[in-house]
Amino acid sequence: MPRPLRVAIVGAGPAGIYAADALLKSETASEPGVSIDLFERMPAPFGLIRYGVAPDHPRIKGIVKALHQVLDKPQIRLFGNVDYPRDIDLDDLRAFYDAIVFSTGATADRALDIPGIELDGSYGAADFVSWYDGHPDVPRTWPLEAEKVAVLGVGNVALDVARVLAKTADELLPTEIPANVHEGLKANKALEVHVFGRRGPAQAKFSPMELRELDHSPSIEVIVNPEDIDYDEGSIAARRSEKQTDMVAKTLENWAIRDEGDRPHKLFLHFFESPTEILGEDGRVVGLRTERTELDGTGNVKGTGKFTDWDLGAVYRAVGYLSDELPKLPWDIKSGTVPDEGGRVIQESGEHLQSTYVTGWIRRGPVGLIGHTKGDANEAIANLLADHAEGRLQTPISPTPEAVEEFLGERGIRYTTWDGWYKLDAAEKALGEPHGRERVKIVERAEMLDASEA
Structure with a gap:
């Protein structure tokens, strides 16, 4: 029986979530479907919007509502507080996924x-x-x-x-x-x-x-x-x-x-x-x-x-x-980006690094507004799906969703989930309510993890 296409997205900011949305809207999302896991080094999702936009910009932060709707989809899981490459690296990801998309941005x-x-x-x-x-x-x-x-x-x-x-x-x-x-x-x-x-x-x-x-x-x-x-x-x-x-x-x-x-x-x-x-x-x-x-x-x-x-x-x-260099991926030190063609990661030899893609600022540098990463995501995902249709993707050893959870559990990694974000979100709003504020952001990582697991 055919299984869903398994895709890992490293980075749960706007670029990564737009990539997930593009996957869900593709024809591949019909039977047998797609299964998407987003890995984020912060305990909370939304990347640049949470940690790169000034707090007095509620209009821009309103983009979170649209991203929220994407992450609510049952085909998507969030693994927060998981760092690439410390907690999981490229070889680990290849064992679980047909394709990997990097959207780690620039910080x-x-x-x-x-x-x-x-x-x-x-x-x-x-x-x-x-x-x-x-x-x-x-x-x-x-x-x-x-x-x-x-x-x-x-x-x-x-x-x-x-x-x-x-x-x-x-x-x-x-x-x-x-x-x-x-x-x-x-x-x-x-x-x-x-x-x-x-x-x-x-x-x-x-x-x-x-x-x-x-x-x-x-x-x-x-x-x-x-x-x-x-x-x-x-x-x-x-x-x-x-x-x-x-x-x-x-x-x-x-x-x-x-x-x-x-x-x-x-x-x-x-x-x-x-x-x-x-x-x-x-x-x-x-x-x-x-x-x-x-x-x-x-x-x-x-x-x-x-x-x-x-x-x-x-x-x-x-x-x-400037983006941080990603281990095990080619790197253009001058531009601070991963070399690519249409989102496909390109090695020094000029060949595509199999099943590996980039989108957002790690691909083209920190230029443009948040919404501009949608075009990047659409192009990268279109090429990923073309490679899938033509049989050019790798075959993972352990493609079941449970295998990733077991791997993180064996390594003792304390990760957060999408349900955990709802708990953290509620905790921050509760802190703001007595003062007539929409929320007060929780800062300490340990406190974020505790709130996510409450």
């Missing part, structure tokens, strides 16, 4: 090679995001002594970091932030936040809605220098060809011409300032040096040789995320 900070980057007070944005999102594997405190802070980068992560630094703790209290984060932000001394981009308004990578949200806070005065509003032929072409680019530019133009208000926290958006050095004294950050740039006609910029030293006490680099 580390990309390096920025300028002098002073190692100084005390120089931070990666990803580390700060992990702290304020209550990631269980990071410290519970964060130093927030600087009154003037720099954020390097002009993407949505830079906006998130700048906004959280500029807002008051009580503004964020109605969100799901843990108690330790609220206490930490209450001690935040930042009065000025300076966001630096080396190119112009037409090259900023903000999404229009996230940019406009900066101005919604009653405590944040957003300031743009009129001298930073400049366009060349390449910039004008970019605005004409991309509606979002034009919307961002128009918002910045409007802010540049208005009078400065009296909100207590100032958030400056600087363009045409390329960071060249983080300035230090006694091992600590005391400033930032930037070189003024100018457009070259194509939308790119060149240096002018004019430098400015900014008096600052901390610097956050938000210049991109």
Whole structure:
């Protein structure tokens, strides 16, 4: 009697769940069907949405509702708190599954090679995001002594970091932030936040809605220098060809011409300032040096040789995320991705690594919005199913669902399940209810596991 197609997905964030959804919607999902196991190193699912999106973005977190409906399907199981490759590696997975899809995303900070980057007070944005999102594997405190802070980068992560630094703790209290984060932000001394981009308004990578949200806070005065509003032929072409680019530019133009208000926290958006050095004294950050740039006609910029030293006490680099290398898979060290063709993992020989696929940021790098990973997932799964139809997938030794549970049990791995997520979800909501909050996120891994098993 034919058995279901068994697929393992490593990473239960949006990319992995979209891949599972694509499998369920395929013709293969009919008899004999598909059986999907998602492995997630965190005790809870949802990846980037739970641990990479600012807590004051309920609109984006609403995506969880759609992902929830996918994970509710009976063909899907969740194995949380299971780390690849520590708890289960590629050879182990091959014993249980016809195919393996990696969707592990990107969680580390990309390096920025300028002098002073190692100084005390120089931070990666990803580390700060992990702290304020209550990631269980990071410290519970964060130093927030600087009154003037720099954020390097002009993407949505830079906006998130700048906004959280500029807002008051009580503004964020109605969100799901843990108690330790609220206490930490209450001690935040930042009065000025300076966001630096080396190119112009037409090259900023903000999404229009996230940019406009900066101005919604009653405590944040957003300031743009009129001298930073400049366009060349390449910039004008970019605005004409991309509606979002034009919307961002128009918002910045409007802010540049208005009078400065009296909100207590100032958030400056600087363009045409390329960071060249983080300035230090006694091992600590005391400033930032930037070189003024100018457009070259194509939308790119060149240096002018004019430098400015900014008096600052901390610097956050938000210049991109980087994926962790996955053992036993080929790796492109330059892009920080797994080489692929259409989601099929490609070895140095140019051959497809049998039954092995990638989707999301581990495949194409940390670019685009959350929903953009749907296209990646659809393409990778389409090729997986084509390989299945043509008999190119491997044959697992132990394809029964019970074999995986036995394996994890024999290794003494304390894993969480989808039912466990419902229990953790209820526990977090119960913590929030007395305070009129939707939830209060549980931070400690052990407490998450206890709540999931309650």
